[in-house]
Amino acid sequence: MTTPVIAARSVGTRVLRSEDPRLLSGRGEFIADINLPGQLHVAFVRSPVAHARIIHMDLSAIRDADGVALAWSGQDVAPLCEGLVGEMAVEGCFPTTMPLLAKDEVLYVGEPIAVVVADSRYAAEDACELIDWDFEELPAVTNADAALAGGPVANPQLSDNLGLKGGASFGNVSEAFEQADQVVQGRFYTCRVSAAPMETRGVIADYEWASKGLRLWSNTQMPHYLKYMLTAYLGFPEQGVEVITPDTGGGFGQKAHVYPEEMLLPLLAREVGRPVKWIEDRRENLIAGAHAHEQFVDIAYALDADGKITGVRTDALGDGGAYHMPPWSMAVEPWCAVVMTPTGIYDIPAAEYTYSAVATNKTPVGAYRGVGYMAGTLARECLADDAARALGMSPFEFRRHNVVRDFPWTNAQDIVYQEGSWLETINVLEKMVDYPAFLQRQSELREQGRYIGLGLSVFVESSGESTATSQEHGLGDVYHDTATVRLNPNGTANVTIGLSAQGQGLATTMAQMAADTLGINVEHVSVQTARSTSHAYGSGTIGSRGAVVAGGAVARAADVVREKVRLVAANMLEASVDDIQLTDGLASVKGVADASVSIADVATSIYFDTSSWPEDFEPSLEATQAYDPAQAMFSNGGHAILVELDPETGFVRFEKVYSVEDCGTVINPNIVEGQIRGGVLQGIGASVFEELAYDESGQILTTTFLDYGLPTMDVAPPFEIHHLETPSSHSASGVKGMGESGLIAAPAAVLNAVNDALTPFNVVLRDLPLTPQRVLKAMSGELSTAQQEATSTQGETGHA
Template sequence: MKTVEKHQHMDTPEIAARSVGARVLRSEDPRLLSGRGQFIADIELPGQLHVAFVRSPVAHARITHIDLSAVRDAEGVHLAWSGADAAQFCEGLVGEFAVEGCNPTTMPLLATDEVLYVGEPIAVVVAETRYAAEDACELLDWDFEELPAVVNADAAAAGVGVANPQLPDNFGLRGGASFGDVAGAFEQAHQIVEGRFYTCRVSAAPMETRGVIADYEWASKSLRVWSNTQMPHFLRYMLTAYLGFPEQNVEVITPDTGGGFGQKAHVYPEEMLLPLLAREVDRPVKWIEDRRENLMAGAHAHEQYVDIAYALDATGKITAVRTHALGDGGAYHAPPWSMAVEPWCAVVMTPTGLYDAPAAEYTYAAVATNKTPVGAYRGVGYMAGTFARECLADEAARATGMSPFEFRRHNVVPEFPWTNPQGIVYDEGSWRESIDVLESMVDYPAFLQRQAELRAQGRYIGLGLSFFVESSGESTAGSQEHGLGDVYHDTATVRLSPNGTAHVTIGLSAQGQGLATTMAQMAADTLGVRVEDVIVETARSTSHAYGSGTIGSRGAVIAGGAVSRAAGVVREKIRAVAANLLEAAVDDVDLVDGNASVKGAPDTSISIAEVATAIYFDMSSWPEDFDPVLEATQAYDTARAMFSNGAHAMVVELDPETGFVRFEKVFSVEDCGTVINPNIVEGQIRGGVVQGIGASVFEELAYDESGQLLTTTFLDYGIPTMDVSPPFEIHHIETPSKHSASGVKGMGESGLIAAPAAVLNAVNDALTPFGVVLRELPLSPEKIRAAMSGATESAAPQVVAP
């Protein structure tokens, strides 16, 4: 059953919310914080060998010679392969996107004829130890003819050089659409506000790098793969589709995972190579990525230019939005998400944001360059799209003489349901309320007074706003709503034991989101038991419940829906037997706080544990034609595309001497429907916003003109630390969704989606006395100092009178 409406309208009593909404402490934390977790680097298999890769030191070159003889003769080496060896088993991973205008690429497991980016693997070595494998890599005899490197997206789009011979014009994706009379709106506009915004290239930089272990048993032809992937079932499918391992003989195991953020939601050549190597050497093989490899070869993120324009009438209303996004996709499409993950999402998913613009036009393009492929990272595309829309909104507010709150209130969608120019229906949210609540939290008049007083003292503070709409709970319906054909499958299994405790298995893997806690809360309320009596097992193995991946803020919506449906089946069996034992009608039996009681007769009750025991061991307790199986597996997918919303405001102060941005405070408003656990929601907000601060001020994967990555350690690549994390004030708005179990919506990506726009708007607000507007990330100290010293040419809002 796909529709949540059928789930909600079953003939079952209203479920008492005892756990959902409570600040339940995370059940995962004691084990992990006490060092009892088991991450992939902790796993040691008997007889395991170690893997190391030779990676290209140049961005673009033709391989003219490669000889592995010395490598194979080195002490401790069991196997060494070049691209030709790997190509016998797999020509490469096809990357594409199911929209018109996408040109696929094939990423080889090891480079064969050409290397296309610094860090691309060209050979692999299997040895007794990691030291022996890395030492042997140094013995590779190879030569190459260096080719011109394409490192700039505008140059690639103009056809200056060819980054990947599979894409002769460099375009991996091109497309666009127009809705409404955009041309007319711009011709008749009272004024046009426009700008070009750039989001730099960054890394998700998870605490734990990527890792793979493979073990092949030749007698049974079974393959076990340990990977800290976000998509274990998809990885198993790829091992079958590309390498020919029978799916029924493949198990993918996900141990504890120290963060993913989308970088681990891809299938990489390393994950495909290790099973082949394990089969070849008849020993388990293990590869754990070091930080340099992660920054160099793990999927990169963002880097795109967004050109955006608002047509405004005489009152400051947006009459049309015109957007073009150009993404630097790197050398290949990164499967399964492709180069489209940034520019397509930036302009297609929410082309007008929360603004009631009647017309919209967008184009998108992704070009290949000789850089690491770009892939998924928390808030993919949404961040750059929100960044451009919300930063231009602040510029439009200044151009029209409105406050940033007033401009947004003047343009926000007034009521629901609302259909955007694309024809997508939004039927729930708190978009206007978020503006009002955030303005009250900030106390805008008091801020303006303080800002003026500090400016008189030579101090410069700024306030930046960012409002967002997030398509949450990645689903089949959401995919189809936006013109894609992706189908999602997710299940959960709920089993009640004879002692009344519940065991829940979900199909999503965990990377720190607290899924074991929130799913226990969902199950506890449905079953009527204490949350302490529910154990949740996330997708630690593909032999358990099925899931389409921990992506797109799916956990609460999709896994929660599957858990609620499966627990609902078990609940009805408990009620049936309890009614029989209590000599009551089934409809009169409530399950709350571990007891089954009769409505209107609270003293007439029996514990759920006693009912479970009777179902397992006492046939006389069963009603007629009763099925005693206290276990259910159910699938879940939302019936409609779902959208969360919210906002962030940031107060910053700029230091004229150092150019450093000090973050004074963050105000956050979040509407993710029913809040399952405020602690976890607030943790997600804080973590996402701090990542957004990092992407705005500290982080940049920088390349030189030859395509060399200059930031390969944390000495070069800055990440935000606790000393820059500001205090937060968080306000929850709860607009329960009609399209999900318990009314929940997703929110895991919202912090990073909206924070960078708030940062840039705050910096530009502080720079107002200097007549400078910045539009590029990162906001390095050099850029800030130059802006405040007058060394930067003014980039004031481009306001055009037609």
Template structure:
């Protein structure tokens, strides 16, 4: 039941089953913790408290109501089947529009169903629309999806009574936050808690939340005085792991007689599910969609936005790669193509006529963009596509009954989540990470960062950064990721911040070691410290190639030979330093896609993807291109294949990979990727974040390509996913294919 009042739960039969050690309901857990508070630090947010186990009310299918601990998963599942319960059904709210309209209440904690609402105006938007020569508008919908990580969520907890030590293993992107919550909510002394995040098979934001299981298992372990393990299966992940991306975005451009955008209005309505999912809340979609980059890459003088997230009787919405940015970019970029068609312009020319050309540039919110390659991205994509040749081939194939479409999508994202970014958008969040760099007597080094690894290549890029800083081979670097008791602290592997923040901390800490090595090498070579260069495992004197010493020998001297030290030298070859960017920074890029529609089936075939990425200095091109390919294919999935579908009673219908379609290699198209490099003036080596760019912009490129292919049919689609039924209906004149 998606919404019901709990009138009785009886676990006695479960407890009587052989092999069962414990069975708890919400009343057993409540004395330990009232629940996890979800809120967002802006006016208009109404907090919710998510119980570890539901007590009086259940508000979505998949909400935990009881927990059983047994000697095996099989025994635990058998026992769970024996729990008896009675529920009194309550009205179910499954539509964001219905929730917004009032009436039935999805969660009694939010009597008007409003989780968060707000808005702002910058510049004279009303005058711009009154004086506009033309107004284009549309309503876009991004469907509800799952991050669907290869590895589902899992937790192990082990409490030792003698020492009071708690160790928790969790596939979390934020182990330090989980540790903090164990103290804040459950009262475990923080110095006695260790949270270990092993290498994890995918996170994408779904694992950047604190979940009730991470709080429950420590309580169970303490109660039973033995380790307790929980690993969800795929059905549980699709049903109870946070969902993502579902929202409606209404957008309008005011255009002058030259096709310039003079103002933009945007309103986002997010379906937040039953609770705020801490720590990010329902704001992850509608707030991010309209607040983070309201004008995109366009030089628009006035902007107005509003946002609302409502509660429904669905699984809570959480973070997923490109939070909010995906829907906001979809609306802006798809409306740009609509405007280009209305004006008889090419999608490249419309964007060129509106793109920001000179930096630094200040947007209507008074946020400064210091650098970017926004125009260069448009030009590069047009060249890569060979637009003139494409138009000719498109026209020829239409005569044969084949329908090609080209879709373009350009983006700018606030990358490297930082305190500066938070401050620019009126928030009070503080982000920083530390890194520890230690050089050993043999000249090798160990680097510890506060981030976790979910397949982003962090060990490779952090190793490269340390090797460049210390002047030794990357093979001589060992990189260790976070546990909450390691020397390094991390604010989480989120927001495209890994390479930016962690590499900054590594460079700062490594810089301390580098300068000590240079000082001792200068003393050993009887040279000025300013003339010492470190590279390829050697310390050498500039201009004197024969004056050199192995860095390994310098390290050994620091550990074992005081005669090699300059006066007053401190031989500590270990440093821990923090890093946070002084200013927000922005990555940019774009994607173009060529698709072909099958008029007999409505299927979308992807012919090729063209991607341009500017993430500042590229540390490792293979890692960057792997992130682009993976993110774009995820975007293709969100645009065409993936949909978490509910029926009118709030039952999730997509609970297996037979029902929930993921993109697979047989639909992944060939890629052509081009790198632009506009280094940031505010980060180590000029790097910027880029992990989310593929999913941010790819769905808009897909939708634009499909609508371009639909041009002969006079149809425009604005809702994701672009199922075969929708595309087929659009190609055959059905109302299902008309504009939303």
């Protein structure tokens, strides 16, 4: 029996998001909306100092306060759980254990040192003020370079402050730099930021002592991993644990971790015998939710006489904060920055990288949309502009001169890229911006004292996080997801996937995938995302894997059901199974115009009419299938961003964004374009507005949205988006991931645009964020020589 090609009736069309009517009308159910009978409320006492030894702690006043049911310190919790081990299976990662409550030493402002359970959040918060504790303040480590050099220890588990150190070399890098006609190099800094999801973190725990069952509500991105941790660290019986994920107001990687709060609430619920609830406030989110970025990337290109890149050296140093944040650890930024795509889109035969992460007395760094890729792309793409200026080439010309053109292509690491539209992306972007017209306008405006700039950034990203991707990069992580598809007696379908929704439209895109496979209308498909670990399994909503992995599992499960329908339809129509095709709600015989039966009638017959069944037919119309891509896959694209600098205020005004995206087969252009817009705006925020600032004592200075700036719609520029489609050779329908691509490349485009506008001032900036003060200093000549000059040497090795 052969399977006919699936007709793309829904995939590729602008289907409206099925989630939106419920969410936009206020009918969503977020974790703060959930209240259980008899629930108590939780508040945390958090350290007000960055680094101190606890010498005294007395919770008796808290325990005697009105409405308080329980108060615990680290001494109370340690016998139940010593802490969470954080590490990543990469070369040179040294693990740390993060306690659920600090017991002997606090390592960052915001670290929880005590927990209070009370009748109300008000009573719990008030009781926290009654804590009697004393501490001996220790030196705070707040500078990554100083931490790397030794000196005061930020975390006693890491005596040299090193949480990570490693590297690798591919090809003859030394020869490339020794023989180089020119070397360009620079150090780029990405500041510390917060994912700042619209909805903060939250947990509700309900323990049933008779069955020893635990129900945990969490707005996590990784419900099944959280369930595993609850059983592995706390000893709850796995078969009795259910993690429930309600509607979630954004995650962006911050909710892809297991936090002390999530582990503490089940213990508290078991202790008090009642449900307990904790909802994070915004101050807690900014000081205790995982931070992101803050790394230095040193990079150097060796160039031959023709301007071809013959070698690249990259070193990434990450400020990891106080602990490894499980499961990703402080390796997730610097390691990803240099290892995942060290050559980017460029055909570079030799590459060398080193990476390190150091502990400091700051909030731990973890995953964030485009993690690592953003900093790595910033360094590669901004250095590409430096190289173009040094060679007297346009940014488009330099990239076109060095880009990979033929596929399949194997990079210096021996990683195979099966397909891509890297050259076409450059060409399309150049046409979209009308580069000659831009140059003329730029010249005319400069004569008027106005400074506009165009920034280009072209990227390739690993998408659809999978076991194959992990193995390609030397990791041992295993990923797989399941989906269940059931065709109902009336021809409608129910789909259950193992990934939780974070606002990215999974219910809509998965309905489109299922509808085309089953041959029915998308309106007849209902999709249930991972609201409970009791249903489909998922490795997590991370790594641009939703459409690829969940879509692959849905397509496989739907295909099993599809073949059941074809078998019965063939029997009903007295035709060969090979001639049966399912489209537009009909099972029809290929080439016979009037030979068809509705899929609904076929489904009804399978459920209720045995006479329609072929011999030895098994009538189930429900299937569960797993999917994990067999090979690593890569999306690509690029942005060109047009800015104007205000010479009086230093403010960066964003005039327009041009985006090219190639995520293989586009399931839904509306959703893809929404992801691009949202990602680019996040990138603009990380480039210009956002920074989690600390003083020298380790005090965080940005604890509200009055201090921590976010991009708002008044700064959002218009977009022009162009889709390229180079389908994957091995995913369902040729789909590739793209949820992180907007953010990955945007900061590099912003920095390049600002530097292009600053050309008349002979200054090049390399640090984010591009604050008005920094831009004004650049325009007034107040920056140091080291900050102003783009480093370019002739015939020197220039190790980064």
